[in-house]
Amino acid sequence: MYQLKAAVGRTLQLGLVLWAVVTILFLMFRLMPGNPMAAYIDPTFTEEQQLALMAQFGLDKPLWEQYFIYLANLVQGELGQSFRYREPVAERILALLPNTLILTFTSLIIAYVFGVLAGAYLAWRRGSAVEQAAIPVVLTTRAMPEFWLGMVLLAIFSFWLGWFPAGGTRSAGTDHGSLLGLYTSSDFLSHLALPALTLAIYSQGLPLLLMRSNMLDVMKEDFVTMARIKGLSNWTVVVRHAARNALLPVMTSFAIAVGYQLQGNVVVESVFSWPGLGRELVNAVSASDYPLAQGAFLMIAIVVILMNLIADLLYALLDPRVTHV
Amino acid sequence: MKSIHKAALATALATLFASAPALAGDPIRTIDVFTRPQAAQPQEFQSVQLIAQEWRKLGLDVNVRVMPWEQMADIVWYQRDKWDVTAWQMVGRPERSDPDEIVYNLFHSSTAEKGYNFIGYSNPEFDAVAEAQRVEIDEAKRRQLVYKAQEILAADQPNMMLVHPKSTFAYDKTVWKPDSVVNQSGIGIRNTWTFMSLEPLGEQRDIIVNSGDNVQAVNPLYISGGVDSWVTELLYDRLARVGPDGLPKPWAAESYEWKDDKTIEVKLRAGMNWHDGKPVTVEDVKFSFDAVVSGEAPMYKPFATNVAGIDIVDDRTLVFHLNNPAASFVTSSLAKINLIPKHVWEPVLEDLKTKEENAESYQEDTPIGSGPFKFERWLTNEEIVLSANKDHFNAPKADRWILRIVPNVEAALGMLRSGEINFIGEFSGDPQVLIDAAEADGDLNVVSTVDIGFRYLAFNERRAPFNDAAFRRALSAAVDRRLIVKAAFKGFAEASNSVVSPALEFWHDAAVVENFKAGQDLAKAILDEAGYTLEGDRLHYPGDQKEEYAQ
Numbered sequence: 001m002y003q004l005k006a007a008v009g010r011t012l013q014l015g016l017v018l019w020a021v022v023t024i025l026f027l028m029f030r031l032m033p034g035n036p037m038a039a040y041i042d043p044t045f046t047e048e049q050q051l052a053l054m055a056q057f058g059l060d061k062p063l064w065e066q067y068f069i070y071l072a073n074l075v076q077g078e079l080g081q082s083f084r085y086r087e088p089v090a091e092r093i094l095a096l097l098p099n100t101l102i103l104t105f106t107s108l109i110i111a112y113v114f115g116v117l118a119g120a121y122l123a124w125r126r127g128s129a130v131e132q133a134a135i136p137v138v139l140t141t142r143a144m145p146e147f148w149l150g151m152v153l154l155a156i157f158s159f160w161l162g163w164f165p166a167g168g169t170r171s172a173g174t175d176h177g178s179l180l181g182l183y184t185s186s187d188f189l190s191h192l193a194l195p196a197l198t199l200a201i202y203s204q205g206l207p208l209l210l211m212r213s214n215m216l217d218v219m220k221e222d223f224v225t226m227a228r229i230k231g232l233s234n235w236t237v238v239v240r241h242a243a244r245n246a247l248l249p250v251m252t253s254f255a256i257a258v259g260y261q262l263q264g265n266v267v268v269e270s271v272f273s274w275p276g277l278g279r280e281l282v283n284a285v286s287a288s289d290y291p292l293a294q295g296a297f298l299m300i301a302i303v304v305i306l307m308n309l310i311a312d313l314l315y316a317l318l319d320p321r322v323t324h325v
Numbered sequence: 326m327k328s329i330h331k332a333a334l335a336t337a338l339a340t341l342f343a344s345a346p347a348l349a350g351d352p353i354r355t356i357d358v359f360t361r362p363q364a365a366q367p368q369e370f371q372s373v374q375l376i377a378q379e380w381r382k383l384g385l386d387v388n389v390r391v392m393p394w395e396q397m398a399d400i401v402w403y404q405r406d407k408w409d410v411t412a413w414q415m416v417g418r419p420e421r422s423d424p425d426e427i428v429y430n431l432f433h434s435s436t437a438e439k440g441y442n443f444i445g446y447s448n449p450e451f452d453a454v455a456e457a458q459r460v461e462i463d464e465a466k467r468r469q470l471v472y473k474a475q476e477i478l479a480a481d482q483p484n485m486m487l488v489h490p491k492s493t494f495a496y497d498k499t500v501w502k503p504d505s506v507v508n509q510s511g512i513g514i515r516n517t518w519t520f521m522s523l524e525p526l527g528e529q530r531d532i533i534v535n536s537g538d539n540v541q542a543v544n545p546l547y548i549s550g551g552v553d554s555w556v557t558e559l560l561y562d563r564l565a566r567v568g569p570d571g572l573p574k575p576w577a578a579e580s581y582e583w584k585d586d587k588t589i590e591v592k593l594r595a596g597m598n599w600h601d602g603k604p605v606t607v608e609d610v611k612f613s614f615d616a617v618v619s620g621e622a623p624m625y626k627p628f629a630t631n632v633a634g635i636d637i638v639d640d641r642t643l644v645f646h647l648n649n650p651a652a653s654f655v656t657s658s659l660a661k662i663n664l665i666p667k668h669v670w671e672p673v674l675e676d677l678k679t680k681e682e683n684a685e686s687y688q689e690d691t692p693i694g695s696g697p698f699k700f701e702r703w704l705t706n707e708e709i710v711l712s713a714n715k716d717h718f719n720a721p722k723a724d725r726w727i728l729r730i731v732p733n734v735e736a737a738l739g740m741l742r743s744g745e746i747n748f749i750g751e752f753s754g755d756p757q758v759l760i761d762a763a764e765a766d767g768d769l770n771v772v773s774t775v776d777i778g779f780r781y782l783a784f785n786e787r788r789a790p791f792n793d794a795a796f797r798r799a800l801s802a803a804v805d806r807r808l809i810v811k812a813a814f815k816g817f818a819e820a821s822n823s824v825v826s827p828a829l830e831f832w833h834d835a836a837v838v839e840n841f842k843a844g845q846d847l848a849k850a851i852l853d854e855a856g857y858t859l860e861g862d863r864l865h866y867p868g869d870q871k872e873e874y875a876q
Binding site for chain 1: 394396398402403438439440547549623624626627683685688706708727729735742743
């Protein structure tokens with residue numbers, strides 16, 4: 001009963017958050033300086049065309065009416081039509097989302113696997129020369145701007161060594177049949193390598209530092225002392241007892257990192273000509289393409305909210321003490 | 326001589342009454358100058374900074390306001406009485422090879438309220454010349470009128486013309502035979518003619534071109550982004566095409582002939598086919614023009630509204646009847662309207678009539694044209710693949726044409742060197758970087774040519790003191806354009822004083838550029854003569870003119 005109540009409350013909460021996001025998005029883009037008509041200004045742009053466009057975009061109606069039309073459409077799953085591309089927003093987002101997701105998750109998984117292992121190792125080797133050398137390096141990678149890191153990797157591995165292509169998801173003019181065919185091709189993987197590496201280097205710092213400090217805390221706890229007293233090997237104590245407990249907050253941070261990463265993609269997608277949602281978002285905002293910008297932001301917001309929910313549920317599963325989900 | 330005496334007298338009087346400022350007008354308010362950000366438009370930003378410096382020397386308080394294009398365009402276009410000066414840019418396009426679009430739409434008083442004459446320029450003498458050149462079919466006479474228009478603009482300085490930039494492109498000369506690259510006057514080497522004639526030297530037979538912008542639509546009834554037109558020009562034929570020399574020549578039409586100044590007879594080329602194999606007929610041609618004015622294609626409509634009717638004479642001949650004589654008709658209509666297959670578009674347009682959307686929102690899965698390239702594939706924001714139409718009357722020598730979307734300009738250069746692309750279709754960075762890279766590489770050819778487009782500062786003629794031609798002349802004269810060319814454009818531009826580019830040799834009036842004199846002393850003399858006075862270090866209006874636009 002308690003569980004059910006919690007689930008209902010949670011869902012209502014989600015709905016409220018989504019409504020707030022949607023409303024803020026709607027107002028944000030309309031209050032921003034700029035005008036979607038600016039893209040059409042041309043010596044042959046007539047008054048008739050301007051009026052036709054305003055009507056077509058629904059911008060001739062008062063703001064509150066636009067808002068209710070927007071909400072009503074959203075409830076029906078209708079994201080509207082992009083001003084700039086004159087095609088349904090949902091179609092564009094669906095075409096680009098897989099590219100963004102695969103880049104995000106590939107880089108995050110690399111970052112978290114590496115981060116967790118390295119963090120645990122550094123906690124274990126606390127005070128050693130390795131730890132003292134590694135921490136400044138990790139902090140430096142955390143502080144490097146992604147576009148800069150991306151350009152450096154591009155200059156070294158693509159332009160200088162020629163190991164990897166410089167942009168896109170495939171070589172010019174190649175056809176891999178389906179999306180699955182593309183994602184499993186070596187052509188795709190070689191294109192994925194540099195952008196994924198950039199994002200992975202950028203994001204490994206958080207799990208690494210988090211894991212390390214959690215480990216250090218956990219190692220002081222009674223049950224670890226207990227395990228040591230039992231005479232268990234150092235390896236068993238660190239891996240089976242300490243690391244498993246220290247992992248919990250890192251799991252949560254993974255879910256939240258997905259949201260952050262979607263923002264980070266904006267930069268990396270531009271550097272590596274990656275046809276993803278982040279680049280689309282930037283273009284849509286700068287062209288005042290309200291429906292597309294709203295749709296793309298909404299999609300990212302949904303992913304973030306979903307990942308948070310998953311983190312909460314996962315936490316309860318991993319740590320039975322957490323029941324108030 | 327007379328005017329100099331007058332000026333001297335004015336100065337003498339001004340000195341005499343220096344202690345009685347009541348005779349001078351109000352101080353001129355702080356002048357706002359709009360520019361786009363340095364990161365987006367470095368040359369524009371730099372030019373505006375230089376110009377502001379020169380204007381301050383005249384006693385003006387100048388405030389440079391930096392804003393993104395959308396915001397700038399919104400104010401300039403939709404709040405026409407709310408700004409003073411803005412940097413602006415006109416890009417080169419093949420159809421602008423005819424001076425009419427620029428000369429008429431930018432300056433005729435009828436477009437001041439809602440059209441492109443957003444500066445509010447109004448000069449009845451100019452209006453008359455602009456109207457006359459539109460209807461003058463005799464090229465020599467029309468040229469005199471276009472010269473006259475350039476002279477009036479030079480005298481009035483409604484805009485402060487800065488430069489015609491050079492467009493710089495590059496290609497891999499080990500992949501493409503350099504002789505097969507065509508320079509289109511005022512457009513550069515990235516053009517339809519080049520893509521048709523590029524001759525492969527080795528294994529690589531695909532033209533791989535980059536663009537920084539995404540493709541918005543591939544639609545023959547919608548004028549969308551600049552990059553989109555690279556694609557549509559290859560997919561669709563038009564009755565005429567603007568040639569490498571900037572003048573129109575018959576294309577899908579075997580020939581055309583003016584019967585009188587409102588009637589033109591067009592003979593369609595024989596044996597053309599659509600990409601789906603069906604023949605191109607005169608009905609298709611007539612349908613293409615009817616579709617444009619049907620109300621389903623508002624962007625293209627202005628280019629065909631002058632057509633009163635089209636008669637089909639026989640299976641290869643059509644006669645176009647015009648409402649008004651139009652000298653630019655071949656360039657702005659016959660070379661502009663895409664030929665589209667009736668069997669594909671008729672049902673689509675019928676269906677659209679019942680809907681709210683128009684043909685501009687309609688995207689075919691496989692666009693069907695009759696042009697030198699056929700549509701293969703389009704991957705959102707990544708690439709477009711076209712294949713050569715080997716049956717075309719001017720079949721391309723390459724196998725495919727592939728457009729890659731590369732927003733990172735440094736990456737585009739790296740890709741050119743690594744062979745991921747082999748033709749730079751767009752390079753927004755410093756052209757010198759491209760030239761240096763080509764020298765280091767050895768396999769690349771870089772070609773820079775003067776563009777049809779131009780950069781300028783627009784004065785808002787609705788607001789004093791910019792309603793005074795003398796004031797505009799002085800501001801324009803205060804800046805040596807060679808400074809702009811060197812410092813802002815690093816030499817990749819040509820100083821300008823005319824909206825008609827020197828690339829359009831036939832129409833460009835070289836005298837207005839040669840006769841333009843600049844210098845601080847000259848600017849001060851013009852202001853002095855017009856009655857503007859310096860009180861302390863601040864410029865004041867002449868006579869008892871009040872400042873009406875102070876914030």
